Amino acid sequence: MDSSPNTLKQKLGKKETELKTVSDTLLHHKQELAKTKSELGSLNRELIQTNQAMCVLAKKIDTQKAELEERVNTTITTKIMPIIKDIQTEPKIKKFWPEINLMAEHLNSMVTKNNLYYKTISLLTETEIKIAAMVKNGMSSKEIMDLMNISLETVKTHRKHIRRKLNIHNTKYKLSSYLLSVLENDENPMA
Numbered sequence: 001m002d003s004s005p006n007t008l009k010q011k012l013g014k015k016e017t018e019l020k021t022v023s024d025t026l027l028h029h030k031q032e033l034a035k036t037k038s039e040l041g042s043l044n045r046e047l048i049q050t051n052q053a054m055c056v057l058a059k060k061i062d063t064q065k066a067e068l069e070e071r072v073n074t075t076i077t078t079k080i081m082p083i084i085k086d087i088q089t090e091p092k093i094k095k096f097w098p099e100i101n102l103m104a105e106h107l108n109s110m111v112t113k114n115n116l117y118y119k120t121i122s123l124l125t126e127t128e129i130k131i132a133a134m135v136k137n138g139m140s141s142k143e144i145m146d147l148m149n150i151s152l153e154t155v156k157t158h159r160k161h162i163r164r165k166l167n168i169h170n171t172k173y174k175l176s177s178y179l180l181s182v183l184e185n186d187e188n189p190m191a
Contacts, residue, residue, distance in 0.1 A: 073111040080107060088137070098148050101133035102126065108183065120182050123165045131158045136179035 084104045088097060109121050124132060134144050141155045148155070163169040168178055 076107050076111050094147060098130040098134065101137065102130045105129055105133045105183065116182050120166060124162060128158055128162050128165070131155065132162055132179050132183070135159065135162075135176050136183055138176060 081104065084100060084107070087093065088100055088104070093100075105121065109117060121129060130148070131144055134147070139147070141152060141159065144150075144155045145152045159175060160169070163175055166178065166182075168175070
């Protein structure tokens with residue numbers, strides 16, 4: 001092993017050079033890390049501001065949605081439904097009563113907050129909704145038959161299907177009373 005002072009100086013010089021290179025590299029990485037940390041901090045602040053702005057926007061949208069729903073509900077309830085009720089009593093357009101009743105039920109479904117009402121409407125077909133609306137309004141099966149131009153047996157079958165779908169078959173509840181309570185009130189007649 002050569003341990004001359006020149007060899008040791010060369011090794012020492014080589015190690016010092018390597019150490020300086022590593023130190024410079026480390027310093028460079030440290031600067032890059034600081035720069036990245038600063039950029040991430042800026043991005044984080046921007047994200048926080050964006051999130052706050054989104055929260056404000058979401059609240060504003062919710063408020064506007066509630067206001068719009070209230071305006072639609074008020075318009076339907078105070079302006080459209082009274083006109084439909086007047087039309088429903090007009091004998092000259094009796095042949096259109098099923099469609100008018102169906103339209104009234106769909107409009108009512110838009111303004112009511114009654115979950116039982118939504119469930120009831122969603123279970124029935126369009127024809128069943130028409131017949132249910134007429135039953136609710138006190139029409140007899142014969143009147144429904146004449147108005148819809150279908151047989152009495154068809155009306156009875158639809159009534160039976162309505163009772164089954166609403167789970168009131170084999171019960172003491174009268175279909176018209178049940179429909180009145182479900183389609184007009186927020187009370188559950190089964191309670």
